[in-house]
Amino acid sequence: MEENEKLITRSDLLKTIGQSVILIGVGAGGYAAWSNVTSKIAKKTTKRTATGYPASPWYAMAIDIEKCIGCGSCVQACSVENDVPEGHFRTWIERYVIKEDGSVDISSPDGGIHGFPEVSDENVTRAFFVPKLCNHCDDSPCTQVCPVGATFETSDGVVMVDYDWCVGCRYCIQACPYGSRFWNEKKRTADKCTLCYHRIKKGQVPACVEVCPTGARIFGDISDKESPVAKFVRENATNVMKPHLKTGAKVQYKGLSKEVV
Amino acid sequence: MAPQVVRIAIVFLVVICLFLGVRSQAVPKGFGEDGFHRIQAPQMIASRAMSHAGRKACAECHEDKFKVTPHVQKGVGCETCHGPALAHAQNFETIKPKVPSTRADCTRCHARLVGRPDWFPQIDPNQHNPGKRCMECHEIHPSE
Amino acid sequence: MFPLQLLAQSSNYVFPNEKELQWSVLIVLYPYLTGLVAGAFILASLVRVFDAKKVAPTYRLALLTALAFLICAPIPLVTHLGHPERAIEIMMTPHLSSAMAIFGFVYLWYLMAVLLLEIWFDFRADLVKKTEVTRGIVKSFYTALTLGFKDVSKKALQFDDKAGRFITIIGIPSAVLLHGYVGFIFGSLKSNPWWSSVLMPVIFLLSAIVSGISLVLLFYLITTKYRKQVLDIGCLDAVGRYLMFALIFDLTLEGLDIVHRLYEAGEWVEVLGLLSSGYLYYTIFGLQLFLGGLLPLGMLAYTQLSKASEAVRTKLYAISGFLVLLGVLAMRWNVVIGGQLFSKSLRGLSTYKLEMIGQEGILASLFLLILPIIILFVLVKIIPPWGTHGAEPEAGQGDPQPV
Numbered sequence A: 001m002e003e004n005e006k007l008i009t010r011s012d013l014l015k016t017i018g019q020s021v022i023l024i025g026v027g028a029g030g031y032a033a034w035s036n037v038t039s040k041i042a043k044k045t046t047k048r049t050a051t052g053y054p055a056s057p058w059y060a061m062a063i064d065i066e067k068c069i070g071c072g073s074c075v076q077a078c079s080v081e082n083d084v085p086e087g088h089f090r091t092w093i094e095r096y097v098i099k100e101d102g103s104v105d106i107s108s109p110d111g112g113i114h115g116f117p118e119v120s121d122e123n124v125t126r127a128f129f130v131p132k133l134c135n136h137c138d139d140s141p142c143t144q145v146c147p148v149g150a151t152f153e154t155s156d157g158v159v160m161v162d163y164d165w166c167v168g169c170r171y172c173i174q175a176c177p178y179g180s181r182f183w184n185e186k187k188r189t190a191d192k193c194t195l196c197y198h199r200i201k202k203g204q205v206p207a208c209v210e211v212c213p214t215g216a217r218i219f220g221d222i223s224d225k226e227s228p229v230a231k232f233v234r235e236n237a238t239n240v241m242k243p244h245l246k247t248g249a250k251v252q253y254k255g256l257s258k259e260v261v
Numbered sequence B: 001m002a003p004q005v006v007r008i009a010i011v012f013l014v015v016i017c018l019f020l021g022v023r024s025q026a027v028p029k030g031f032g033e034d035g036f037h038r039i040q041a042p043q044m045i046a047s048r049a050m051s052h053a054g055r056k057a058c059a060e061c062h063e064d065k066f067k068v069t070p071h072v073q074k075g076v077g078c079e080t081c082h083g084p085a086l087a088h089a090q091n092f093e094t095i096k097p098k099v100p101s102t103r104a105d106c107t108r109c110h111a112r113l114v115g116r117p118d119w120f121p122q123i124d125p126n127q128h129n130p131g132k133r134c135m136e137c138h139e140i141h142p143s144e
Numbered sequence C: 001m002f003p004l005q006l007l008a009q010s011s012n013y014v015f016p017n018e019k020e021l022q023w024s025v026l027i028v029l030y031p032y033l034t035g036l037v038a039g040a041f042i043l044a045s046l047v048r049v050f051d052a053k054k055v056a057p058t059y060r061l062a063l064l065t066a067l068a069f070l071i072c073a074p075i076p077l078v079t080h081l082g083h084p085e086r087a088i089e090i091m092m093t094p095h096l097s098s099a100m101a102i103f104g105f106v107y108l109w110y111l112m113a114v115l116l117l118e119i120w121f122d123f124r125a126d127l128v129k130k131t132e133v134t135r136g137i138v139k140s141f142y143t144a145l146t147l148g149f150k151d152v153s154k155k156a157l158q159f160d161d162k163a164g165r166f167i168t169i170i171g172i173p174s175a176v177l178l179h180g181y182v183g184f185i186f187g188s189l190k191s192n193p194w195w196s197s198v199l200m201p202v203i204f205l206l207s208a209i210v211s212g213i214s215l216v217l218l219f220y221l222i223t224t225k226y227r228k229q230v231l232d233i234g235c236l237d238a239v240g241r242y243l244m245f246a247l248i249f250d251l252t253l254e255g256l257d258i259v260h261r262l263y264e265a266g267e268w269v270e271v272l273g274l275l276s277s278g279y280l281y282y283t284i285f286g287l288q289l290f291l292g293g294l295l296p297l298g299m300l301a302y303t304q305l306s307k308a309s310e311a312v313r314t315k316l317y318a319i320s321g322f323l324v325l326l327g328v329l330a331m332r333w334n335v336v337i338g339g340q341l342f343s344k345s346l347r348g349l350s351t352y353k354l355e356m357i358g359q360e361g362i363l364a365s366l367f368l369l370i371l372p373i374i375i376l377f378v379l380v381k382i383i384p385p386w387g388t389h390g391a392e393p394e395a396g397q398g399d400p401q402p403v
Helices: A010-045 A075-083 A141-145 A171-175 A205-211 A228-235 B003-026 B043-046 B055-061 B063-068 B077-084 B086-090 B103-110 C026-052 C053-071 C074-080 C102-133 C136-145 C153-188 C199-226 C233-264 C269-277 C281-305 C310-336 C362-382
Strands: A059-064 A089-098 A104-107 A124-133 A149-155 A159-161 A182-185 A190-191 A217-221 A251-254
Touching: A059 A228, A075 A089, A075 A205, A075 C026, A075 C153, A089 B055, A104 C310, A141 A149, A141 A171, A159 A190, A205 A217, A205 B077, A217 A228, A217 C281, A251 C233, A251 C269, B003 C102, B055 B077, B055 C153, B077 C310, C026 C053, C026 C074, C026 C102, C026 C153, C026 C310, C026 C362, C053 C102, C053 C199, C053 C233, C053 C269, C074 C102, C102 C136, C102 C153, C153 C199, C199 C233, C199 C310, C233 C269, C233 C281, C233 C310, C269 C281, C281 C310
Parallel strands: A059 A251
Antiparallel strands: A059 A217, A089 A104, A089 A124, A149 A159, A182 A190
């Protein structure tokens, strides 16, 4: 190639790269400022209740893993109460069976709706059940990514889907780290646990809590010091699922073992 | 200004006006006033009908059963065994909740199972009076 | 090659709600089509902004290619929605914390403010000429396209050229934004370790550039042969060289991504190792890296380093272009489908079976890949892109085109 036929001159290249960087920078900065100021930062400066929650009531659930017997009553009750399509779960139970060789057998046949099959207890060092549901995260990845505002956190802390506004892009299902969301083929929208919003707003507890025979699920307004859930969380060492993801999960577990995914 | 720019500006203006016009009609009233969602959405979801009545509703008529039932005293709700019963509570003469009667109804919780915590009462269904109905020995709602 | 022992100690556990994949092959096509748009535009901008005269014969074809593919880019997205009739909400109530919400605006900006504008300024003189040689309804059609401005004086054409150059300068960051943002949609999800990577937008962008250059290269070859014109080997050599450099950057970053993940070895390393040594083995190492990456890179390097004849070089460019297009499609597949083949439990894998028929099957996908070519065919009929842009006073003269 001859000298005078250079494809790109350096000053041209630098100029355009410079312009591009500035344009992208301004765009990204503006976007970040716009979205962040309006959501996260604004949220942090809002008033908090005396117990440190953004509002009162502020609904939450606690789960006592040592009390779960894996009977599946909660899954059944939830599926009836919320008309959950077969094969999908707003709540489900997992069984962890830890063997002497260190292997971990995790299962959740049909979400545990019919309970769990008998297995041999040979070489089993430890086994337990873990009920799962939507964590109703306060910094929830799913509401963050919803492009149209069809999934949202209510002013009392419940994350829900507006079925009449959801476009069905399923980005929220991808964004949930817990597998709590599913595709509702009948509604053709995303769907998930509402903490039985239709019950708790009428003074009832969620269906899963109502039918749990051992009291493994504790529900209430955590901003109220006297509520069972506030008391439970205060008196026990609890943790949330995948705490490193910093989702602000509101479902807290007592007796959470390292094997739990 | 160059005439090209004027023509294009007109096209863009038309498009922007069209967009704003559609937007003024298509955005639901009150959207975003209480968080980024339709303002009526939480209310709409809250108004859904229930199917579980809750134990307080059961106690209104069945207080006698409450007093004598060991399960209730241990914190088990009625609908854990009897299933969703709001329809029954609203229409108690014609709609009756399910009455558990089989061994499976009891072993769902009380069969020995890997994973079930030791403190919880469990039996081995194959050893514990196989074939017999549980209620022949165990009274669920003992009479006073 | 991967540490599998830890996962082997656990049963295959997939969360019960994750039994089916959410994003099908249609969502594979979306970043593929968008990438072709961005890549084609960036090739075109080389001519305008960097004055790369050698690739000028591809300039206008590249613009029309970008437009044809941009028109088709949202089709797989909208048809995949559960409620396509609600798609407009994305512009009515855009949730600004969502990367996806910006799609409508980025798309419209790129379509209206960049591509259509640039094409208009570039083809305006041709459109005016068309109004002079046509009559009746066709004439009115072309008149409407000129927006009623028929001045082709030297002054007006000079303004067209200046405006075109200005728009290209805006267009480059816009093209970068259009496709970098598609990578961001995937890269910004902390729930998914296969996607979550700051490199994702950059890798998407570079693979977009290589695919776009390849596409225009192939289109240039095909249309020139079809019109029985002489290929401009200087142009081909230049495009081939750009393709080679872009491919080197692209492969370097993809390699860096793999090495970084393996070295960092987070909690996900076993499940991702299983995935890439299992279900995705052939599409990653076979299609994406070897057939679509190293092999064309070798061929392009050969054309640069050896004294191969023009005929051989042309053939090698064509094969490289085709392989790169295939490899980038495989890369999109590996990202989009691959990212959904493992459970968020990081303890289990699922599978995806591509169906032949149906809205999300192979045939529908093929149609979506052919549709932009049909649209391009129509566009070429309406505004033939042959020759350099007429609005540039000096370009055509001193540098005779073999058209």
